Amino acid sequence: MYSITARFNQIVFFTSWTLVILSLLNQGTAYFFKTGKPTVDLKILSADKFQHYKATYYNGGVTDWDQVTFKFSLEADFEPVYNWNLKQLFLYVNVHHEHQQKGYESDCVIYDKIISRPDDPSSWSTSSKLVLKNQRAEYPLKDIHKQLRNATVNFEVWIEVMPYVGYIRREKLGDFEYKMPQQYN
Amino acid sequence: MAEGQSDTFWKSLYIYFNEMDFESQLFVKKIYKIIILTVAIISFIIAFFLERFSVCVYSTIGSSVLCILVLAPAWPIWKKNQPNWQQGNQQKQK
Numbered sequence: 001m002y003s004i005t006a007r008f009n010q011i012v013f014f015t016s017w018t019l020v021i022l023s024l025l026n027q028g029t030a031y032f033f034k035t036g037k038p039t040v041d042l043k044i045l046s047a048d049k050f051q052h053y054k055a056t057y058y059n060g061g062v063t064d065w066d067q068v069t070f071k072f073s074l075e076a077d078f079e080p081v082y083n084w085n086l087k088q089l090f091l092y093v094n095v096h097h098e099h100q101q102k103g104y105e106s107d108c109v110i111y112d113k114i115i116s117r118p119d120d121p122s123s124w125s126t127s128s129k130l131v132l133k134n135q136r137a138e139y140p141l142k143d144i145h146k147q148l149r150n151a152t153v154n155f156e157v158w159i160e161v162m163p164y165v166g167y168i169r170r171e172k173l174g175d176f177e178y179k180m181p182q183q184y185n
Numbered sequence: 186m187a188e189g190q191s192d193t194f195w196k197s198l199y200i201y202f203n204e205m206d207f208e209s210q211l212f213v214k215k216i217y218k219i220i221i222l223t224v225a226i227i228s229f230i231i232a233f234f235l236e237r238f239s240v241c242v243y244s245t246i247g248s249s250v251l252c253i254l255v256l257a258p259a260w261p262i263w264k265k266n267q268p269n270w271q272q273g274n275q276q277k278q279k
Contacts (some may be wrong), residue, residue: 004203007257011217015249018225019242025229026238061189084236119236164238 002066011108026085027166036080040157040173042093045071045134051184052146066148068180069140070095070110074132074157076173081161082117090160091130095141097153105158110137151181202258209263217252224248 001007050068078089092112098105118126141148155176161169192200205213225245232241 001205001214004257004259007213008253010214011221011252011257014218015221015245018221019245022225022229022241022245026241084233084238090223098268132193 023165026043030083038078040076043073044175044178062144066143066146067140071139075131079128085163087162088165092158094156099147108141110139148180151180205259205263206266208266213256
């Protein structure tokens, strides 16, 4: 404490230590809050532009594939997940389909959205419920093995929980099965 | 530095803010921890009920900035109890 730099140094690093300990307490007390599982309901409305596409440029060896764009409606309530350690949620809809004989399975993300807390000043919505009606998927589902006709695909709704302090974890909220059309349309 | 050489303005300003009494050094050493810890604990409890952790972080950093401005430089408040220096040996200057 005998020089100005020594006093400055001690105050700054003492503050840093208190902030570190407060952040750990922040993460620790968040576990005592309600951390339940949100409810979600997904309905596939239509499978549009389900066709056999051909490549028009060199695509690394892939010359043709099946492609489909979905339209769906989604309702969800995220109230059980909100606590003071939560910064935002990353919601994404994943399509999973397997082919038993050929022995492959594939995952494809067709829609994603960032959801921040409703009491945050920078968020888009003011309620904790999410309602999407007749929403078109952002990314199409492609299959280079061309096995999508009459296939059973699985729609999974996932959530990635991003806190202010702590680990990022993923949770699966629901599974919904859907049968693809028999022919291209 | 040899005697008789004058300091520049910035150097003498640094020396002015650098030198602090021993008693006020003890006082500063105790009080900055008390200030920052009480502000941190109270704002943590307030932020817990408001469910906003940013309140806690901003108030802790603000209290530390306040401490730096008031306690780190040697303002005249911290120069009140000067030590009693002994008389110099006059014969050496010849």
